[in-house]
Amino acid sequence: MHNFEDELMCPICYSIFEDPRILPCSHTFCRSCLENVLQASGNFYIWRPLRIPLKCPNCRSIIEIAPTGIESLPVNFALRAIIEKYQQEDHPDVVFCPEHSRQPLNVYCLLDKKLVCGHCLTVGQHHGHPIDDLQSAYLKKKDTPQKLLKQLTDTHWTDITNLIEKLEQQKSHSQEMIQGDKEVVLQYFEELTATLEQQKKIFLTALCDVGNLLNQEYTPHIERMKEIREQQLELMTMTTSLQEESPLKFLEKIDNICQRVQILEQRPLPEVRPLEIYPRVSQVLKEWSRTEIGEIKQALIPEMKISSIRMPPSCPDKDKKVEFFQILSFSVLLLLAFCFYQYIVTFLHEVPSVCFSEVFLSVYQSLSSNLPDLKGILCHTLYLLKEFVGKIISL
Numbered sequence: 199m200h201n202f203e204d205e206l207m208c209p210i211c212y213s214i215f216e217d218p219r220i221l222p223c224s225h226t227f228c229r230s231c232l233e234n235v236l237q238a239s240g241n242f243y244i245w246r247p248l249r250i251p252l253k254c255p256n257c258r259s260i261i262e263i264a265p266t267g268i269e270s271l272p273v274n275f276a277l278r279a280i281i282e283k284y285q286q287e288d289h290p291d292v293v294f295c296p297e298h299s300r301q302p303l304n305v306y307c308l309l310d311k312k313l314v315c316g317h318c319l320t321v322g323q324h325h326g327h328p329i330d331d332l333q334s335a336y337l338k339k340k341d342t343p344q345k346l347l348k349q350l351t352d353t354h355w356t357d358i359t360n361l362i363e364k365l366e367q368q369k370s371h372s373q374e375m376i377q378g379d380k381e382v383v384l385q386y387f388e389e390l391t392a393t394l395e396q397q398k399k400i401f402l403t404a405l406c407d408v409g410n411l412l413n414q415e416y417t418p419h420i421e422r423m424k425e426i427r428e429q430q431l432e433l434m435t436m437t438t439s440l441q442e443e444s445p446l447k448f449l450e451k452i453d454n455i456c457q458r459v460q461i462l463e464q465r466p467l468p469e470v471r472p473l474e475i476y477p478r479v480s481q482v483l484k485e486w487s488r489t490e491i492g493e494i495k496q497a498l499i500p501e502m503k504i505s506s507i508r509m510p511p512s513c514p515d516k517d518k519k520v521e522f523f524q525i526l527s528f529s530v531l532l533l534l535a536f537c538f539y540q541y542i543v544t545f546l547h548e549v550p551s552v553c554f555s556e557v558f559l560s561v562y563q564s565l566s567s568n569l570p571d572l573k574g575i576l577c578h579t580l581y582l583l584k585e586f587v588g589k590i591i592s593l
Contacts, residue, residue: 206281210255212305213316218278219271225256226277232268306335408475419468429462
């Protein structure tokens, strides 16, 4: 603050003088400040009760004042006039306290780190706080930035820099590992997708082949039946039109129509037998569901066929048991035939040739008539046996 403004400040409250009173020692103070000093001292001379002692806050000299107190001290009119003139003028470079009117912020509060006025220190919220002059406080802290810079450039901060570089390197290395793992995952699933796509194509091709077999089986019969139905409709039309013919034309055509009807009725109809597809895709995929992912590429896709034998419906809970007992029965039959091979041969030698011929002929005729059915059963049994052996080997 400007030196002139410092001269207008009370040395007790650090505010601009209010009702300045001058002591006999020529020092000036605010009236209220002197009253506070007098009240705090509370000393009276016993031998001169009509006088009140007061110690000057500046020079420490003892001054005796009248019993009326501070009011008896003379007013410093010259100083009051200067203050009034000063307060009437504008001072743009002076910042006044927002809480106390016309009181400049001229003291630095060390506790709150801010400029305050004298009233803030005496009666305001900064009462009792340590204070200092702004310039003095600045000079005391002026060298602090250099000390901080020196402190911030010591080995501790160098270690922090090295640690940051090390962490950055580790982070970069970890990110490279993650990127490599991503590429491995992408490649793995691309290969897995390609394998699944290839297996899907094989499945669909097998189903298309089975569809072609079904077409070859059903289409000729359907075409033949359509042909017979067309002939039937044609004969019905011809028979209906005979009602309008003349007797001569009627007799000429009726015999021909009768012959054609008789031939059409005697024409043999195909035997309709339901065809089954085996093995069913649901059964194969059920086995696949228990296959390891890495073994999908080696998983076998069985050849799909059709048969006129109706296969037993697959039960989700009994598929394994049914297959096992079928294979077990077939295996037991083969084992019995192998064990009693010599007895069977001896028995055949002892049977008369005539009886043997008749039995063999009967068996041959039975096999000939049921050969397609027997072929289907045998193929299906061999397929189950192969699957069972494959499971045992995989275990």
